[in-house]
Structures are given as C-alpha cells and as structure tokens.
Amino acid sequence: xxxxxxxxxxxxxxxxxxxxxxxxxxxxxxxxxxxxxxxxxxxxxxxxxxxxxxxxxxxxxxxxxxxxxxxxxxxxxxxxxxxxxxxxxxxxxxxxxxxxxxxxxxxxxxxxxxxxxxxxxxxxxxxxxxxxxxxxxxxxxxxxxxxxxxxxxxxxxxxxxxxxxxxxxxxxxxxxxxxxxxxxxxxxxxxxxxxxxxxxxxxxxxxxxxxxxxxxxxxxxxxxxxxxxxxxxxxxxxxxxxxxxxxxxxxxxxxxxxxxxxxxxxxxxxxxxxxxxxxxxxxxxxxxxxxxxxxxxxxxxxxxxxxxxxxxxxxxxxxxxxxxxxxxxxxxxxxxxxxxxxxxxxxxxxxxxxxxxxxxxxxxxxxxxxxxxxxxxxxx
Numbered sequence: 001x002x003x004x005x006x007x008x009x010x011x012x013x014x015x016x017x018x019x020x021x022x023x024x025x026x027x028x029x030x031x032x033x034x035x036x037x038x039x040x041x042x043x044x045x046x047x048x049x050x051x052x053x054x055x056x057x058x059x060x061x062x063x064x065x066x067x068x069x070x071x072x073x074x075x076x077x078x079x080x081x082x083x084x085x086x087x088x089x090x091x092x093x094x095x096x097x098x099x100x101x102x103x104x105x106x107x108x109x110x111x112x113x114x115x116x117x118x119x120x121x122x123x124x125x126x127x128x129x130x131x132x133x134x135x136x137x138x139x140x141x142x143x144x145x146x147x148x149x150x151x152x153x154x155x156x157x158x159x160x161x162x163x164x165x166x167x168x169x170x171x172x173x174x175x176x177x178x179x180x181x182x183x184x185x186x187x188x189x190x191x192x193x194x195x196x197x198x199x200x201x202x203x204x205x206x207x208x209x210x211x212x213x214x215x216x217x218x219x220x221x222x223x224x225x226x227x228x229x230x231x232x233x234x235x236x237x238x239x240x241x242x243x244x245x246x247x248x249x250x251x252x253x254x255x256x257x258x259x260x261x262x263x264x265x266x267x268x269x270x271x272x273x274x275x276x277x278x279x280x281x282x283x284x285x286x287x288x289x290x291x292x293x294x295x296x297x298x299x300x301x302x303x304x305x306x307x308x309x310x311x312x313x314x315x316x317x318x319x320x321x322x323x324x325x326x327x328x329x330x331x332x333x334x335x336x337x338x339x340x341x342x343x344x345x346x347x348x349x350x351x352x353x354x355x356x357x358x359x360x361x362x363x364x365x366x367x368x369x370x371x372x373x374x375x376x377x378x379x380x
Contacts, residue, residue, distance in 0.1 A: 001132035001209045002248035003241050004084040008174045009217030015163040018154040025164065026214045029171040030207050036313055037178035038203035042195040044186025051259045052336055053183065054312065057319040060339035063262065069308045070180040070259040074252040076301050077177060078283035082106040083291045085245030091224050092238045102242065103287040110249040111280040115273055121250055122185065132244035135237045136213055142229040173306030178206060179313050181255035253279050
C-alpha cells in the first residue's frame with residue numbers, strides 16, 4: 001500500500017490511456033501476475049531463501065547472477081519507494097523539505113528497523129499496513145468529487161497498442177517484483193504449514209491493495225487535493241502516505257543482506273547488520289540521484305526488472321515442474337551449499353514494450369532444452 005503503488009497506477013495516464021482502459025489493465029494484469037509471488041512465497045517452507053533456492057535451477061556459481069540482479073532489484077525498489085514518499089513530503093512542505101532529504105529520512109528509518117532484526121521486522125509488519133490503509137480509504141472518500149475517469153481518451157491504432165503494452169509491462173513488473181524476496185520471510189514457519197494457506201494469504205495481500213491503490217491513481221486525482229477537505233488531519237494523512245514507503249522498504253533493505261550472503265561461505269561470516277547498512281547506503285545514493293528524474297526512472301527500472309524476473313521465475317518453474325515433477329521430494333535440500341551436487345546451469349527493445357513477451361518465449365524454450373541435455377549427460 002505504499003505511495004509508489006499510486007505512482008505505478010499513474011503511468012497509465014502518463015502514457016495517454018483513458019481511465020477505464022488503465023483500470024482494465026490494472027485489474028487483469030494484477031490478478032494474473034500476483035499468482036507468481038503467491039506461489040513462490042511457500043518456497044520458504046524449505047528453509048531456504050529464494051536466492052538460495054534458485055541454486056537448484058541456476059546451479060551454485062550461475063546463481064551469482066540471480067544474487068546480483070536480486071540485489072539490484074531490492075536497491076532499486078528501496079530507492080523508488082523512498083523517492084515516492086519524499087515527493088509527498090516535498091509537496092506537503094511546499095518545497096521546504098527537498099526530495100533528497102525525504103529519501104534520507106525514509107531510508108534511515110528503514111535501516112533502524114532492519115537493524116533490530118527479523119523478529120522485530122515481522123512484529124512491526126503485522127501493524128504497519130494499517131496507517132496507509134486509512135490514508136487510501138479517506139482519500140477515496142473525500143476526494144471522490146475530484147476524481148474523473150473521462151478526462152483522457154486513449155490513443156488508437158499502433159499508438160494505443162504501444163501505450164497499452166507498455167503499461168501492461170509496468171504493472172506486471174510491479175507485481176512480480178516480490179518473487180525475489182517473498183519466500184525469505186517464511187523460513188521460520190512450521191514446515192507443516194499448508195501451502196494453500198500461504199498462497200491465498202499472499203495473493204490477497206499483494207493483489208488487492210495493488211489493484212485498489214493503482215486504480216485510485218488511475219482516476220487522476222492528486223493525493224494532496226483529495227485530502228484537502230479534511231484540513232489539518234489531511235496533512236497528517238499526507239505524512240502517513242509519505243511514510244508508507246517504510247513498510248515496503250523494510251523487506252527490500254533486509255533482503256539485500258540475505259541476497260548478499262549467497263555470494264559464498266565468506267559472505268555468511270559477515271554480520272548481517274553490515275550488509276543491511278551497505279544496502280541502506282546504496283539506496284540513499286541511488287535515491288538521491290534518481291529523484292530528479294523519478295517518472296522516467298520508474299518506467300525504465302520496472303521494465304528492466306520485469307525482464308530479469310521473467311527469466312528467474314520461468315527457469316525456477318520449469319525446473320520444478322519438468323525436471324522435479326512438481327515434487328519437493330525430488331530436491332536434496334542438504335545440497336544447497338555443495339556445488340558438486342547442484343546442477344550445472346547452461347542458461348541462466350523501443351515502441352511498444354514487448355521485451356517481456358520475447359524474454360518469456362526465449363527463456364521458456366531455451367532452458368528446458370539445455371537442462372535436458374545437462375540431465376542426460378551429467379545426471380544432475
């Protein structure tokens with residue numbers, strides 16, 4: 001429910017799409033794409049984080065690519081969420097709180113919470129969704145008179161198709177970004193926890209707020225204007241909206257450290273707080289530099305991460321279904337840190353954004369072929 005979700009919904013209007021066209025894309029794409037992080041969430045019951053589990057598909061050394069891209073993804077999201085929150089603080093203060101200062105405030109708060117450790121993170125996350133939920137409910141109610149879905153007419157022909165495909169890519173990339181770290185926070189759950197319960201809870205928890213908040217943005221009502229009718233309380237709600245970036249950034253910052261620990265045994269010896277701090281510094285540097293070009297940065301970042309996430313999840317899915325017969329018993333979970341027992345991985349765009357479709361097609365065809373050859377000649 002972070003304000004970055006609102007920014008993602010605004011991309012449809014920025015691309016020239018009418019509200020109902022944007023709304024249809026938001027609903028359909030989220031309903032489909034949120035199935036992926038909901039499914040991978042249960043992988044944590046294996047006792048392995050997602051970037052560690054990926055070794056069974058990408059092998060030990062090839063998985064370093066997964067580690068690097070996952071660290072880039074969490075850093076990018078840390079920055080994007082911080083910039084979104086900082087933009088609200090900037091508007092609320094009439095420019096007195098520069099965006100770089102807002103980024104520092106949000107990132108520092110996230111770092112403090114992450115420094116407390118995973119136990120406190122999970123305790124706080126159980127309640128931190130409530131303030132932004134109140135913000136969006138009030139904004140939807142008080143700002144209804146300002147919201148209009150008929151102000152923009154979508155372009156037609158090839159221009160309309162290009163805008164629609166590009167927005168589909170943005171919404172898809174936003175939803176599946178949780179694939180890289182969703183499972184990380186279930187490793188402490190009882191191993192007999194039903195996968196179906198985790199799937200349903202995760203699916204609702206990601207899809208429902210994404211659809212509601214992105215749709216709220218699609219009608220084109222500025223958040224500050226929507227909250228003006230409630231006066232001083234509206235300003236307080238704007239502060240809460242800005243700080244909604246914090247609960248979204250906590251898993252990004254903390255998972256940065258868990259991703260980094262997959263570089264090898266030497267990385268496991270580094271105190272996690274040190275790696276969390278490195279992620280915090282990286283997010284501040286990226287966030288303060290990218291703040292000036294936020295909207296272009298958001299679209300570009302989401303597209304790049306979308307390409308990578310497609311490769312990541314598709315390879316893991318095909319490994320699990322085709323070569324492991326969708327059975328957890330086909331995995332040797334004691335081999336997670338033993339390169340000799342893991343498979344050897346042989347595989348690890350302007351106008352309308354069709355790069356996701358092309359990436360899906362190539363990865364989906366190439367991985368099974370090379371993985372079959374590997375299994376045939378090495379037996380792994």
